[in-house]
Amino acid sequence: MERLLLGAALLAALVWNLAQAAEIRDVRLATGATGTRAEIALDAAARYSVLRLANPDRLVLDLPQSALASGVRLPAAAGVVKAVRTGQPAAGTLRIVFDLAQPVAALTPRLEPAAQGARLVVEWPGDGEPAGAASATVAAPVRSAAVPSAGSAAAVAPAASDAAAVAASNAATSRLISEIIGARTPAAPASSAAAAGPATVAASAPPSTAVTVPASGAPAPTPGIAARAEPPAANAPVLATPPAARPLDPPVRAEGLRPLVIAIDAGHGGQDPGAIGPNGRREKDVTLAIARELARQINATPGLKAVLTRDTDVFLPLHRRTQLARQARADMFISIHADAAENRNARGSSVYVLSLKGASSQRARWLADKENAADLIGGVKVKSADDTLTSVLIDLTQSGQMRASEDAAHHVLSGLARVGRNHKPNIERANFAVLRTSDMPAMLVETAFISNPDEERLLTDPGHQRRLASAVLEGINTYFTRQPPPGTLYAMRAQQAAQATAATGTGGAP
Structure with missing residues (x-):
């Protein structure tokens, strides 16, 4: 047996x-x-x-x-x-x-x-x-799903004839988003604005000061201590005060014109440090320093106004960052980050835009997954069914801004190429949750690789931070100069230039 x-x-x-x-x-x-x-x-x-x-x-x-x-x-x-x-x-x-x-x-x-x-x-x-x-x-072709190339025809900047369609889509999107948020988020009383976040600045702040939207739900500062007075971390980059940025052109009369609002999002923060460099520098500190410098330069530029999603070391959920940008009626959303890779030799800047149809590369997909996991680090709960429905509605209206985002991102990437090398020659695409803004051009800027010892050092250098901010500002200026929204200083400049050209042509005719 x-x-x-x-x-x-x-x-x-x-x-x-x-x-x-x-x-x-x-x-x-x-x-x-x-x-x-x-x-x-x-x-x-x-x-x-x-x-x-x-x-x-x-x-x-x-x-x-x-x-x-x-x-x-x-x-x-x-x-x-x-x-x-x-x-x-x-x-x-x-x-x-x-x-x-x-x-x-x-x-x-x-x-x-x-x-x-x-x-x-x-x-x-x-x-x-x-x-x-x-x-x-290659020994034999691999059968895999094709994804759009970063250099494909889909990446070509939109023609001027698309401007009206984009504007109409923006208006429809704004109404939809306003209805969604208005139906689900009660208006905060004006008296509570000061207590809503740790770094609220009045709308009448001087031009050299970035206006930060109240971050409801963010940790409140310690009583008796001003939010700006908190001591920086031992390894936090020190931001010097550089000279004022050069204005685009001589100022023109701007009574009744609205400023173009640029929402600047310093990636990570609070309990989410982001990537950490070989010498211990934290991404959340680097991004905040660069965001503040970019806000300073934007506010020194006629016709532009900066809004920071965070101006202190606090954690903000990804959806809250875009919500703050919409509440500020921003014309553009820029999320600042510092890249990281297992390969310590990887270097250079990158610019990413939203894609709902797959990533342009494996690295873009990996980076989007990593950045989208920030909410898990901060302890944010999984979305409810109602939140998911809202996201779907936002996704359906996103297409009106896809090409505008790509156009703006191309200009920013070109500006960054004049500061240092770019990691890839073209913009990249992936499904970044923080870029689902729907009603404005949006991009995520990886300023450099904090995992590279040389670039980690540059990212904490105030002079290099100033050059990075200038490069991003150059891209913003180029985009809005070529596609100026009505009722802005950029539109007035374009109108005056067109009138001057027409007058010169008429005056020279026989």
Whole structure:
């Protein structure tokens, strides 16, 4: 009887092992705008383990009870993968080794069902070769969903004929958002404005002072201590007072004209420090310093007015940041951040806009997921069904601002290129929750990589902060000069320029 039981157990173990065994039928490698991707085709789902090694950098996959099928050829180098090798660390175990050209962290490998078995997918986002650079090295095409390229025709700035359509969409969107917010958020009494947030400045503040919208729900300052007087963290960047920004043009008579309001969002804050550099600098401190400097320069520019979503070290939920911008009737929303990557050599600035149809690269998707997780760090609860419905309605009205956001982002990216290098030559797209503003152009600016020691030092330098702010302001000026909203100083300048041109042309006619 014991022999029968033992035999049955051995047979069951053999059957289980055979069920977990797999034959590797193909190994493919491709690179493009989304990074580098490896696909391992299996005849059935199989167990696997992952091992990451450094010096030299490698990613190792071990597949127990698996083997290469006869005739399988390993692919040539592509993207960040220098070579693909196989081995057998133990009897019955197949090992696949990816030798990496640089220390880029792979996304978590995943097993996907396929028409004839399964496939094991490994992806290294963003920092590989540019799309098309390594096409000759790809062993076979990888079937994957196409995403819009950052340099595609969809990224072309809108023509002047689109201005009326965009304006009409803006008006309809503003009415919808006002109805949504008005129906669900009771108006705060004027007497409570001073207690609504930690850094409220009266609307009659002098031009050199940024106006901060009251951040209801934010932690209140300690009684008896002014919000501006809190001591900075030991590693917080020190912001010097630079000279006033150069105005665009000689001032013109501006009675009755409204200023263009620019909402500036300093990323992270409070219990959410953001990325931390190799020398301990925190993203939330860097973004606040740059946001304050940008606000100072904007307020020194005729025709513009700055609004800060936060002016102290407080946490704000993502939806609250955009809500504050809408309450201020902002004409543009700019969220300031500092990038980070596993690869400490990654450097340069990037500008992102909202996409509801997928990310333009693996890195853009990864960054959006990371930034969207900020609410989890701050302890924000999951949205209710009513909130979800509101988000859907906002998404439906977002398309009217998509191209306007891309146009403005292109100008800002061009300005940043004159301060230092850009990480990518074109704007990127992903589903950033903080950019779902619907009724104004919006962008997220990654000023530099705080994970890079050299750029971490620059990000805390007041002079470099001043240059970054000037570059962003240059993009803002260019955008509104080319598409001036009615009733603004920019529109008056455009009208005067057009009249002067017409007068000169008429006067010179025979």
